[in-house]
Amino acid sequence: MSNDNEHDEEEQSFLQYVTSHLSMHWSDEQRDTYLQDVLLNWRKHREHSREEARLMEKYLNTIKDNFRSQSPELYDFNQWPIDEKLLAILKQDSLDSDTVKQIRTTGVYTFPLLPTAFCQRLVNELAYFEQWCVDNGLKLYRPNSMNKYGVILDHFGFEKCLTDLMTNIVQPLTQLFYKHITLPLDSHHGFAVEYAMNKDRKLDFHVDDSAVTLNVCLGEEFTDGELYFGGVRCSSHVSTSAPKKEEEFFFEHQIGTACLHLGNHRHRALPITSGRRLNLILWCRSSSFDNEKDNDDHDECPAWCGIHLKEAENN
Structure with missing residues (x-):
C-alpha cells in the first residue's frame, strides 16, 4: 500500500512540475490533451526503468x-603489487618527476602502476568471467553507452578493491595535482574495455562522468590505439570550443602503465591497427565537487575550464 502511495505522490509531483511550465494562453482542452500525452509517456518510461532495475x-x-x-x-587490493616507487612518492606526499610524469603542461599524468604479469592475470580473470556468463546464459551489462565490449568490474566482486585503489592511489594524486577537486572521492564506476580488430577499434571524442579518471593498460599485444586529448572544458563549453594547438597531444599505451586525467578532459581513443587491447578504467567521483558544479551559476564558466586559456590569448 505504501508503494502505491509513493507512486501516486511521485506522479502528482511530476504533474505539478509540468503544469507549472505550461503556457497561460492554452485552453483547458489544450492543457488536458498535452498533460495526458506527457503522463502516458512518463508512465511508460517509469515502468521501463523499474523493469531495468528488476533485471539488474x-x-x-x-x-x-x-x-x-x-x-x-x-x-584484494592489499595483494596488488603496486609499483614501489609510486608508493614511496605517495608516502612523501610530493611529486617525483622520474616516476610520475606530467605530459607537457596539460594536467595529464602517467606513471607505472602494475607489473605486466599481474596485468595478464587480470586479463585472464576478465575472460573467465565473460565465459562464465556465456555458459550460464547471462547477458553482460557493458561499461557504458559508448563501449560495446568489456565488463563492469563492480558487478562481480571488484567493488571494494577498486574503492581501495581510489582511496589509496587516485585520491592522494588528486590532492597533489588537481587542487580544485573537492575531496574526498567517495564513489566510483570501475570497468574494463576491450578493443580488437573484430570488435570496437576506437572510441569517439568525449568526456567522462567523473571528477578524475584512472586509465590502466592491461594488455595484450596491439599496435596504435593512442589516446588523443583535446583540452579541459566545463559542461557549457565541452562541445562548443575547439582545442588549442598546445592542448592537443597523444598518449601511447604501455602495459602496466597508468594515465590520470580530469573527467572533463576531452579525449578519444584512436583505432588500433592490429591485436587486442584491454584497459582498466576507474571513474572516480566526488559528491561535494558534483554539488558545487550543480550549484554554480551556469552563466559563469569555472576557472579550471580551458576556455580561459583561449580568452587570455585573444586579449
Whole structure:
C-alpha cells in the first residue's frame, strides 16, 4: 500500500512540475490533451526503468550467488603489487618527476602502476568471467553507452578493491595535482574495455562522468590505439570550443602503465591497427565537487575550464 502511495505522490509531483511550465494562453482542452500525452509517456518510461532495475537486481544476485572466481587474490587490493616507487612518492606526499610524469603542461599524468604479469592475470580473470556468463546464459551489462565490449568490474566482486585503489592511489594524486577537486572521492564506476580488430577499434571524442579518471593498460599485444586529448572544458563549453594547438597531444599505451586525467578532459581513443587491447578504467567521483558544479551559476564558466586559456590569448 505504501508503494502505491509513493507512486501516486511521485506522479502528482511530476504533474505539478509540468503544469507549472505550461503556457497561460492554452485552453483547458489544450492543457488536458498535452498533460495526458506527457503522463502516458512518463508512465511508460517509469515502468521501463523499474523493469531495468528488476533485471539488474536479478543479474547481480545470480552472479553473487553462483560466480566463483578462479583467482580470489585479485579481488584484494592489499595483494596488488603496486609499483614501489609510486608508493614511496605517495608516502612523501610530493611529486617525483622520474616516476610520475606530467605530459607537457596539460594536467595529464602517467606513471607505472602494475607489473605486466599481474596485468595478464587480470586479463585472464576478465575472460573467465565473460565465459562464465556465456555458459550460464547471462547477458553482460557493458561499461557504458559508448563501449560495446568489456565488463563492469563492480558487478562481480571488484567493488571494494577498486574503492581501495581510489582511496589509496587516485585520491592522494588528486590532492597533489588537481587542487580544485573537492575531496574526498567517495564513489566510483570501475570497468574494463576491450578493443580488437573484430570488435570496437576506437572510441569517439568525449568526456567522462567523473571528477578524475584512472586509465590502466592491461594488455595484450596491439599496435596504435593512442589516446588523443583535446583540452579541459566545463559542461557549457565541452562541445562548443575547439582545442588549442598546445592542448592537443597523444598518449601511447604501455602495459602496466597508468594515465590520470580530469573527467572533463576531452579525449578519444584512436583505432588500433592490429591485436587486442584491454584497459582498466576507474571513474572516480566526488559528491561535494558534483554539488558545487550543480550549484554554480551556469552563466559563469569555472576557472579550471580551458576556455580561459583561449580568452587570455585573444586579449
